[in-house]
Amino acid sequence: MSTAEVTAHTDAQATAHTDAQAADTDGKVAAHTYTEIRSVEELRELIREPDAPAAGKVRTSLHPYDKAWLAKSPLVVMATADADGRCDTSPKGDPAGFVKVLDDTTIVIPERPGNRRADGWLNVLQNPHVGLLFLVPGRSDTLRINGRAKLVKDASFFDEMLVKGHRPTLALVVEIEEVFFHCAKAFIRSATWQPETWDPKAVPSTAQIAKATTRKHQDIEEIEAFYGAAYGEKLYEA
Known part of the structure; x- marks a missing residue:
C-alpha cells in the first residue's frame, strides 16, 4: 500500500x-x-x-428522577445507524425540557430547522434502534436511554412543543428499552465543565474550518458574516 x-x-x-x-x-x-x-x-x-450496582442499574421505564433530569436537560446526543451499520451521532438542543415525556416508556424529541441532511432521521427509517445521551450543564453524570424509534408528523402534542413560535414539522418518538445514569468519570477527567480549561480560540474558527473544507470558493468575510450574530437569530427559521 x-x-x-x-x-x-x-x-x-x-x-x-x-x-x-x-x-x-x-x-x-x-x-x-x-x-x-x-x-x-x-x-x-x-x-x-462490573460490580452488582453497575451491572444491575439498567431499567426499562422512567423513574421520577429520570423525568426530573429530562426536564432540566437542554441537550441530547443521538446515535443511530443505517441498515448496513454505518453510524451517525448528532446533537439535538433546545431550551431545557424540550424532550417531551409521553408516559413512563415513551419520550419525544422534536425536529428543529437545520441543514436538512437528516442523517439520523434517514437512519431511523432503515434501522429503528437509537442511543441517547442527555446532558445537564454543570453535571458530570449523564442520563442514557436506548430504544426503538419512529418518525411522526401531525401529532396532537406538537402544540405543546412550541419554541419561539416554531411548531415541529416532525418528531422522533422513542419507545424506551433501557434507561440508566452513566457515571461522571469521563466529564471529571476531561474537566468539561471547568471554565478555566476552556480555550475556544485554540482551534480554527467555524468560518476558517468551512473555508478550508466546504466553502473553499467563498470569501472568508462572507463566511464569517454567515456564522456571525445573524446565525443565532435564525435558529427557528426553516
Whole structure:
C-alpha cells in the first residue's frame, strides 16, 4: 500500500499488527504495533466484570428522577445507524425540557430547522434502534436511554412543543428499552465543565474550518458574516 503498510502474524490468541502511519513534520514515518482483541474472554482479561450496582442499574421505564433530569436537560446526543451499520451521532438542543415525556416508556424529541441532511432521521427509517445521551450543564453524570424509534408528523402534542413560535414539522418518538445514569468519570477527567480549561480560540474558527473544507470558493468575510450574530437569530427559521 502506498500510504499504509500493514503486516500481521497470528499467534495463539490474536493478531498483532504493524501499521505504517503518515509522515510526521520531520518526514519520518512512525510504526505502531497492536494486538487486536477478538473475544469477550480476551476483553474480560483486561476489564473485569462490573460490580452488582453497575451491572444491575439498567431499567426499562422512567423513574421520577429520570423525568426530573429530562426536564432540566437542554441537550441530547443521538446515535443511530443505517441498515448496513454505518453510524451517525448528532446533537439535538433546545431550551431545557424540550424532550417531551409521553408516559413512563415513551419520550419525544422534536425536529428543529437545520441543514436538512437528516442523517439520523434517514437512519431511523432503515434501522429503528437509537442511543441517547442527555446532558445537564454543570453535571458530570449523564442520563442514557436506548430504544426503538419512529418518525411522526401531525401529532396532537406538537402544540405543546412550541419554541419561539416554531411548531415541529416532525418528531422522533422513542419507545424506551433501557434507561440508566452513566457515571461522571469521563466529564471529571476531561474537566468539561471547568471554565478555566476552556480555550475556544485554540482551534480554527467555524468560518476558517468551512473555508478550508466546504466553502473553499467563498470569501472568508462572507463566511464569517454567515456564522456571525445573524446565525443565532435564525435558529427557528426553516
